[in-house]
Amino acid sequence: MDKKVTIYDLAKELNVSPATISRALNDHPSISLNTKKRIVSYAQRSGYRINKFAANLSKQKSNTIGVIVPKLNSYFMSSVLSGIEKVANGHNYNLIISQSLESENKEKLNTQTLYDSGVDALMVSLAFGTENYDHFALFRDQKIPLLFFDRVCHLPNCPTITIDNRKAGADATEHLIQNGCKNILHVGGHLKRNVYTDRFTGFKDALNKYGLEYKPSNFIETNLDAAKIEEIIDHLINSKEKFDGIFFANDAMAVACMQSLLKKGYRIPEDIKIIGFNNNPISEIIQPNLSTINYPGYELGVLAGQSIISHLNGNINIESAESILLKHELIARASSSSTN
Amino acid sequence: MDKKVTIYDLAKELNVSPATISRALNDHPSISLNTKKRIVSYAQRSGYRINKFAANLSKQKSNTIGVIVPKLNSYFMSSVLSGIEKVANGHNYNLIISQSLESENKEKLNTQTLYDSGVDALMVSLAFGTENYDHFALFRDQKIPLLFFDRVCHLPNCPTITIDNRKAGADATEHLIQNGCKNILHVGGHLKRNVYTDRFTGFKDALNKYGLEYKPSNFIETNLDAAKIEEIIDHLINSKEKFDGIFFANDAMAVACMQSLLKKGYRIPEDIKIIGFNNNPISEIIQPNLSTINYPGYELGVLAGQSIISHLNGNINIESAESILLKHELIARASSSSTN
DNA sequence: ACATATTACGCAACCGATTGCGTAATTATA
DNA sequence: TATAATTACGCAATCGGTTGCGTAATATGT
CATH class of the missing domain: 3.40.50.2300 (Response regulator)
Structure with missing residues (x-):
């Protein structure tokens, strides 16, 4: 069990060729059932283990x-x-x-x-x-x-x-609108990535569908790092806009924001409604529970x-x-x- | 760029041996700086990529x-x-x-x-x-x-x-005791695993240190599946014991339990104090925030x-x-x- | 100028499987 | 029984690097 056993060792021991060993171990049809059994059994006993380096090399896989x-x-x-x-x-x-x-x-x-x-x-x-x-x-x-x-x-x-991130983004936004939001902020991720541009597009789709105007101030592009939530809060508070809803591109950001807002005395959903994205388990732990899009x-x-x-x-x-x-x-x- | 280039192709093209190619590409000291440059540069241009199957096979690594x-x-x-x-x-x-x-x-x-x-x-x-x-x-x-x-x-x-799971378990338990708990339940994981037996042992250490009696009812072995939290709750409620503290072997269970207890009208920490394990981010989201052991x-x-x-x-x-x-x-x- | 070291590289074995092709032995067909 | 078809296996090339050893060419030392 110390040195590694190769098919050549098996071959020598069983008086067959290495080719036969290889075929037997791979259950190749052209080897008789008897020799297969003999070989497999002996391979087992001798502690033989295939060398994938070699197998990969010859199979190129x-x-x-x-x-x-x-x-x-x-x-x-x-x-x-x-x-x-x-x-x-x-x-x-x-x-x-x-x-x-x-x-x-x-x-x-x-x-x-x-x-x-x-x-x-x-x-x-x-x-x-x-x-x-x-x-x-x-x-x-x-x-x-x-x-x-x-x-x-x-x-x-x-x-x-x-x-379908676009549809999902629209669904999330539409949900806020149907619950009374008139001026919604979308906190998204890098627009180089489809998932975030699509959600953003869906966001605008929904605004458009309900005749709400989209202004640049309705959107912030972020790296979705929850540690930097205060920048969002600043934007929210200092903006001339009075947002009544936020659609976050992920739950972690949404939760971080909620915690900060709650601490500042905001009431959710009374003062501002929030929806996240992903259905991260934390969305069911935060109080109030966070609405979100389930992304399985x-x-x-x-x-x-x-x-x-x-x-x-x-x-x-x-x-x-x-x-x-x-x-x-x-x-x-x-x-x-x-x-x- | 279609067929794969090998060191033999390079060797033929540059009129050196494959060995030299190999050594040059591996920055072997016995190859002159000049030929190294020549080879590396040409390898680059020709789109050569090492075949790790072959390299692994010969190096056995x-x-x-x-x-x-x-x-x-x-x-x-x-x-x-x-x-x-x-x-x-x-x-x-x-x-x-x-x-x-x-x-x-x-x-x-x-x-x-x-x-x-x-x-x-x-x-x-x-x-x-x-x-x-x-x-x-x-x-x-x-x-x-x-x-x-x-x-x-x-x-x-x-x-x-x-x-040091034993010490950590003791710390967690001691913390509950110092905050007034007299009858603590420990919800642990499979005792086949060191992490859970050690935490359990630490739990008993702490009880012992403070002269609190350990009874079998102070411990439940679980598979730490938060979905089965109701079993714990049952144990908690139906036990003759009146537990005033619970030490969970992980935060997910602790949080699930807290949610269930809060829903049932329990007050935390007034009626029962809870500590988890791991410092999962959810511990900072649940209200009240969950005490825990940071396991980095x-x-x-x-x-x-x-x-x-x-x-x-x-x-x-x-x-x-x-x-x-x-x-x-x-x-x-x-x-x-x-x-x- | 001659002996010795050093440098720079090639030869060929080796790593351990896989597989196309060939063939002896056995079985089936007529 | 002679011939064709199968069955069961071996030969040897191949996959693509790595590396110990040997050696010609160049450099160093005295």
Whole structure:
């Protein structure tokens, strides 16, 4: 058990060729049932373990999927990853996970590393600032499946998986309007990313639908860092505008804002109504409970995983890149309830 | 750019041997500066990319670290992973992450897969039910560094990284006692895992220190699934005991319990004082804010990453397995504050 | 100028599987 | 029974780097 056993060792011991060993262990049809049993059994007993380095080299395939996410440690993203891992693991794929930490450059480096590592596919949720997508060309050139989820971009033949952020943004905004808001602030994320521009567009859609005027002061672009909530509060308080509703692009910001406002004596929803995004568990803990849009991360991960696996299995034509839209759902809670 | 370029292609083109190409690209000292430049430059231009399958095979090293966690999608664990990834990435290591989903069997399978994948090291946080550690023998036999974090077991030469859970459990309990609690319930996790037995032991330490009697009814073993909070509530309400304090082994359970109790009309901390564990962000959102023990996940991840990297670099003797204890910290908030 | 060191590189074995092709042995067909 | 078809396996090339050892060319020392 000390030195590693190779198929050559097995071959010598059993008086067959290494080729036969290899075929037997891979259940190749041209090996008789008897020798298969003999070989598998002996391999077992001898403590043989395949050397994937060698197998990968000759097969040019690693059974590994690369994943790049902005950061691992967020409720949403870790749910997604959990879903992806569940599916991948069930299909004998390993996951190499790396974080871009919202840096375009790190995303680029990670992309190259994962390419070099020979991943069979790559799944990406883009960093805030990524503007150039050339680093993905390697994958396209080599026809390695490439899939984007949540923060996506549309490259030829690359499936994308998201919710309908525009519709969701409109739903959230419409909900505030229907509960009486006339002047709504939208606190969004970087407009380079589809998820935030779409929500923003949906926001304007809804205003428009209800004949409410959109002014630049109705929007703030942020990096969604809850630690900087005071900037938002300042904008809110110092603005000439009197906002009666806020639509946040994520729950963490919404909650941070609520806490600050409540401390300052604001009443929610009486003075101002608030809705978030993502349905993070904290939305059900904050008092009053936070209305939000349910964005099912785990399910998204599962779908993304299944999609990439079927591509890898050739079940789906690589050329036919589908765009999957998950269902979202408005969850109305106390933070936005009508008060008249 | 279509076919993959190999060192043999470069060698032919530049009229040198593949060996020289390899050495040049790896900055080997025995290659002259000039040829190095010539080779590196041409490799660049030709779109050469190393084939790690081949490199790994001949070096028997993958620059990859395997990680097995119970589940990815928890605040604590995703923080840990984020820290590990940060360090690993900074040292050119990739991370293969898999979840045991609290199943001993899946943990076993994942261990074998990661072994076969040729990870250079393995980091594990154990599943709830794991009782047998034989699946790690492969790693010990091959002298592949193996490290346990958070939910650890003590195998020879395996570093472990945790906080001092016993002391932390005692601190939490002592805090409740000092705030007037006389009859405290401890809601813990599976006693197979050190983190929960240690917290439980600390709990009893503290009772003992203050001359409070420990009775079996002062403890419930749970799987820490917040969805099953009603069982706890039942125990609490139906017990002959009149508990005036609860020490939860994690914040999620504590928060779920608080929500249920508040809904039932209990006053916290007046009727019952509560302390959690982990310092999950929700502890600062629930009203009243939840007292807890700060268990710094990200820092733990960073330390764990650094530890394994130094082992891999040979900076630390593999035989000298250290046990790292992180500092924890009691965070007193309103949920446990004295009311007399 | 001659002996010794050093530099810079090539040769070839090696890492451990996979797989197309060929063939001896066995079975089926006529 | 002669021939065709199967079955079961071996040969050897291949995947693409890495590295110990050997050596020609150049540099250093006296």
